[in-house]
Structures are given as structure tokens and as C-alpha cells.
Amino acid sequence: MTADGPPATNPVIGLRREREVLTVALQTNRHVVLEGPPGTGKSTLLRAIAAEVGKEVVFVEGNAELTPARLVGQYDPAAVMAEGYVPSSFTDGPLLTAMRGSGLLYLEELNRIPEETLNVLITVLTEGEITVPRLGLVRATAGFRLIAAMNPFDAIGTARVGQAIADRMCRVVLGYQDAAAERAIVSAVTGADPSPIGLAVRLVRATREHRDLRTGSSVRGAIDLVLLLGGLLRLRGGSGLSAPGARETARDATHAALSGRIRVTEGVERTPESVLDEILDEVWPEDAPPPEEDEPATGGGGAEGDSSGKGEGLPSETAGPETESASALRRDRRDGGARRQTSRREMAARHASFEEVSPEVGELDQEAFAELMGQDPDAAAALLADMALAMDRDLRAAARRLACRVFIQVGRVGRTRTRGTRRLVHDRYADGDLDLDRTLDGWSGTWPPSTDDLVTRRWSGARRAVCLVVDSSGSMNGLAVAVAAVAAAGVVLAADERLQTSVLTFSGRVEVLQRLGHRRPAEDLVGQLIGLRGHGMTDLAAALRGARTQLMSAVADERVVVLLSDCLHTTGDAPESALAGIDRLHVLCPLPTPEAETAARALAARGGGSAELVRTLTDVGPALTRILG
Numbered sequence: 001m002t003a004d005g006p007p008a009t010n011p012v013i014g015l016r017r018e019r020e021v022l023t024v025a026l027q028t029n030r031h032v033v034l035e036g037p038p039g040t041g042k043s044t045l046l047r048a049i050a051a052e053v054g055k056e057v058v059f060v061e062g063n064a065e066l067t068p069a070r071l072v073g074q075y076d077p078a079a080v081m082a083e084g085y086v087p088s089s090f091t092d093g094p095l096l097t098a099m100r101g102s103g104l105l106y107l108e109e110l111n112r113i114p115e116e117t118l119n120v121l122i123t124v125l126t127e128g129e130i131t132v133p134r135l136g137l138v139r140a141t142a143g144f145r146l147i148a149a150m151n152p153f154d155a156i157g158t159a160r161v162g163q164a165i166a167d168r169m170c171r172v173v174l175g176y177q178d179a180a181a182e183r184a185i186v187s188a189v190t191g192a193d194p195s196p197i198g199l200a201v202r203l204v205r206a207t208r209e210h211r212d213l214r215t216g217s218s219v220r221g222a223i224d225l226v227l228l229l230g231g232l233l234r235l236r237g238g239s240g241l242s243a244p245g246a247r248e249t250a251r252d253a254t255h256a257a258l259s260g261r262i263r264v265t266e267g268v269e270r271t272p273e274s275v276l277d278e279i280l281d282e283v284w285p286e287d288a289p290p291p292e293e294d295e296p297a298t299g300g301g302g303a304e305g306d307s308s309g310k311g312e313g314l315p316s317e318t319a320g321p322e323t324e325s326a327s328a329l330r331r332d333r334r335d336g337g338a339r340r341q342t343s344r345r346e347m348a349a350r351h352a353s354f355e356e357v358s359p360e361v362g363e364l365d366q367e368a369f370a371e372l373m374g375q376d377p378d379a380a381a382a383l384l385a386d387m388a389l390a391m392d393r394d395l396r397a398a399a400r401r402l403a404c405r406v407f408i409q410v411g412r413v414g415r416t417r418t419r420g421t422r423r424l425v426h427d428r429y430a431d432g433d434l435d436l437d438r439t440l441d442g443w444s445g446t447w448p449p450s451t452d453d454l455v456t457r458r459w460s461g462a463r464r465a466v467c468l469v470v471d472s473s474g475s476m477n478g479l480a481v482a483v484a485a486v487a488a489a490g491v492v493l494a495a496d497e498r499l500q501t502s503v504l505t506f507s508g509r510v511e512v513l514q515r516l517g518h519r520r521p522a523e524d525l526v527g528q529l530i531g532l533r534g535h536g537m538t539d540l541a542a543a544l545r546g547a548r549t550q551l552m553s554a555v556a557d558e559r560v561v562v563l564l565s566d567c568l569h570t571t572g573d574a575p576e577s578a579l580a581g582i583d584r585l586h587v588l589c590p591l592p593t594p595e596a597e598t599a600a601r602a603l604a605a606r607g608g609g610s611a612e613l614v615r616t617l618t619d620v621g622p623a624l625t626r627i628l629g
Helices: 016-027 042-053 068-072 077-083 094-100 115-119 121-127 179-190 194-207 219-235 246-258 272-283 326-335 344-350 366-375 377-387 393-412 436-442 479-494 522-530 540-552 594-606 617-628
Strands: 032-035 057-061 073-075 090-092 104-108 129-132 136-139 145-150 170-173 213-215 423-427 456-460 464-471 499-506 510-514 558-564 584-590 611-614
Touching: 016 032, 016 042, 016 145, 016 170, 032 042, 042 057, 042 104, 042 145, 057 094, 068 073, 068 094, 068 115, 073 077, 073 094, 090 094, 094 104, 094 121, 094 129, 094 136, 115 121, 121 129, 121 145, 179 194, 179 219, 194 219, 194 246, 194 272, 219 246, 246 272, 344 377, 366 377, 366 393, 377 393, 377 479, 377 617, 393 479, 393 522, 393 617, 464 479, 464 540, 479 499, 479 522, 479 558, 479 584, 479 617, 499 540, 510 522, 510 540, 540 558, 558 617, 584 594, 584 617, 594 611, 611 617
Parallel strands: 032 145, 032 170, 057 104, 104 145, 464 499, 464 558, 558 584, 584 611
Antiparallel strands: 073 090, 129 136, 423 456, 499 510
């Protein structure tokens, strides 16, 4: 991907594998559709390859106004009046221009083109020819190829491309490049210093991972941000990010460059500017020095010219969540987390059963998923959590609906009514056993005694208030997210007259999902949890203080926090300093590493509770039963 401009000045950075696939597809006479979000380099990639092989590119912008006549061509009415329906009276459209000239026809926004126009292409793609009324048969020359591009995430004014067209084209999916490649792109276009480039790229990449955003910014946003930031700093008499007021200038530039490019998730009552302010606070906190330039990416992304075109690259065949080190998980938190919308290619690489569960775009085979759930619940749960953040909009929606049902059902396993410590309590009610001594002590002498004079006694369990605190930092993805959703369902379903519940999530900041004393449907809570993308730092102390704030309002005999986290804090105070006001702290440690297990046990011991190690989905129910039973 590069900025828009002449091909000669815009070499492709990254996208090595995608470039190789497209090159071979053209060499083997295949038609191709390039699929990916805006700004991933679809047009630039095609023009670069076309320039290498000496092909002319005929560009067509797809929209609802592209009729068959505008695509194919039409007779000039004035020429027809003068000469009749002869070939010289016909004006070729872009399709015939490319077919006759050995060129590449590039159809932008394929899924915005009307179906009747797309149907014109069926014979062209299959037979390499088209019959035009009155003009006759037109055959494509040997070098003709159709390359289409589409953004699968924009739902306004788009339609699903029919199977007849999809079956005649190869499909190449493009994702965003890694951080190093994006910095190289911005540097090549702007020529700016590394510091503003690093800041802009970090802000832009954070928009793609934020839980409240449906669509983040492309690298074009980073380019505009760098140019605006540099211009504003010069206008305001500053020089560089260390100048006084530079952070406020960066805020102004961020709003201008990115607020129109991002899309807030439906149902989230926030403005784009408020989300951008939150991201800026994480990347560049107030009263802090400018963030240091990012280090060049290593590992999965490879060198700049060898990038896979994905933010984190494809996992290796042997890599998986269980092989990641604790330091890698903390690095994910620092850099903004790894949970983002996931392409089908990435999910197929991570999950062996993905193509069985989702054989086609937008499809989720519930029978195949049920079979996988019976064979390997952990693999099924991890797959379902990843599909809930799929780039494929229809698949994402279906996965979230299914996840609500599945995780709530699993959350019911092991549920018991909360007994607490039973003790005798006295009430002025007519039920229970009469406490004669207490009644006589307080009797007014009026006969017969009124109900208010009677003192009864009964056995009662202690009332408890429980706050589930879910870590939503960078390590929370896949199976860990499923564990969190099941735990939340279990806690909410266990609530009764003696157990009040609340739910928080946290990373660098705390968010209340369910306040104490306010019951939310379990479906809503699970749906919100599986939509969270791991991001940010891990501030355990802030999370415990947030839980304490919730519990302080409870009328309860015991105030309990259940912390679902690896307990490896990366920012804020030591978590032990925030235990005041919490009667008991239990820890659910998902997918524990040795370092996480040690930290979880130590923190639970300081909080007077126990640490439960959750290695599989089926561990959640019994762990909650031991904690809440």
C-alpha cells in the first residue's frame, strides 16, 4: 500500500505474498477479486504489477449508476442518425476497451455494482467473449483480465456478489500491513521525522482494535495526521513533539485526520472524538513526555519488503495461544492488544475446523459447530470467540448470536444456590419460630399482641455482594475470552436474594458492564464481553478500586471480588495496595503460565481468598461453584 499517485513514485511496501498470488493468477489467465478494507493497497498493488508486465489498466468506479450500457458501450445517437448501426457508430465502454486492447479491466467497489450489470460479465469471464446487440460478437484478446476490488465491511449501498460471478474469479484477501511497513509508507509519502510518524501509526492502528469502533482508519489517516501535525506545529511556533502544547496540537490533528475515517459501533453512544481522545490518552498520557519511536517489527511480519500485509502476520504452524510467553502477552498489552477483526485466512490458520464450521463467506454451520463442541469444547469456544470478531460481517453477527446461547448454557453448569454461612437471625415477622424471651421483653402488654410485638427467629445464609472483574487487556483473546463470557454468565445466573452481583472489565481503565443492584440479561452481558478486543495496559489496582466502589453500596455481610486475570500488572500501583474494603478476593486465572499462576496465588492469598486455575472451558463451572457455593 502506498498513497495515491503515479505508479512510478509509489512502490508497493509489504504485501509480498498477496503480490505473488496476484502475479501468478494473471500469468495463468485467472480473473481475480481483491478484497479488503480501504487503504490496504488494492489499487496500488494492481498498478504496480500491471506496470511490471506492461499492461494497460482500464479503471471503472463501481456504483449504482454503472449500467450495462456504460460498462459495455453504446451507439452514438448522432452517428446512428447519419450512418446507421455500423461499427463506427459504436463507442466502446471500458469493458470492450479492455477486451480489444489486451488490457486489465479494474472494477472498483464490485459489491456496489447493480446485479444486471454484473450479469453482463458472466460470459466474458467464462468464454472471453460478449455478444452486443447490433454490433455482434466481440472476443477478448489473449491478454484480457478482469481484476475487481471490494470492501467487505461497508454495508451502505452494497450487495452480496452472486455466486455465478464469485465462482468465476479467484479471491485474494488483503489486510493491513504490519507497523513497520506502515511507518515506511508514511515516511515515503511525508518525508517527516520518525517521532510524529511513530505516533500517527500507533494512533491509527489503535483505532482498528478499539472495542467501540466498527471500522478503524487506514494508513491514509496516518499520512494526513503527520502532515496536519507538522503544519499545525509550525503555525503555532513549535518544533517537534517536545514543544510546549504539542500534545494539544496532536489532539487537534488527530480529530481532523481520523474522526471522519472511523465508524463507531452501532448502539454505542459515543462520538468519534471521544474515542480518539481515549486512544490518545493511552498512547500519549497527559503530562507525560512524547511516546518514543516504535522499534522495528520483528518476527511474524518479516522485513519491510517481506511483510505478510497483516498487523501481526499469520501464526506459524506450531504457534498458538498456549505457546505464547507471559512477556509476549504483556507486550501485546503495551502495544494495544491483539484482538481485532480477523480475516477468514487468519481464522483458517488458527483453527483447523474453521472451514468446516464456516464453509462460505457469511455462513456458520451450527451442526458442524455442535459436533466440534462435543469433540473439543475448548477448540470450539476459541473458534467461536474469534468468529465473533470476524471481518465477515454476517459471520460475526451469527457467531455472536450463537455465543450468547452456548456460553450461557455452559455457565449454568455447576451452578448452585448460594448458601453462605448459616446463622440464626431475628425479625419482627409472623413467619419462623417464635422467640418467646425476646417477644416478652419487648411486649407492650396489650392483648392480643400485635404482629409488630412478635419476634421470630430463623436460619439464614449470609448475604454477599460479588463483583466479577474481567481483564480485557492484550492477553485476552480466543479461549480466554470464552472463559470470561462463561464466568460472567455463571455469576449473573447465580444471583438470588442473598447474592448481589456486578461485572467490570479493565485494562488501563475500568468499565462497568453491570452495576450492583441492576440486573442485565445474561445474553446482553455475554454479547458485550465477546465483543471486547484485548487492548491496553493492565492496571489491577484500578480494577480492584473500581470493584470496591461497586461493593461499598451493598447491604451485605461479605463483599467479594472475583478477579479473572493472569494478575500480571503492567501499570498503576501494586494490586496489594487496593485490597482495603474488600472482604475476600478470589482469582480465576485463565490459561495460566507458571508466572501467572504464581502471581494469581500470591494475590489471592493476600486477599484472603483462593486461586482457581482455569485451563479448559469445563473448569469454569466447578471453579465458580467452589467460590460462590
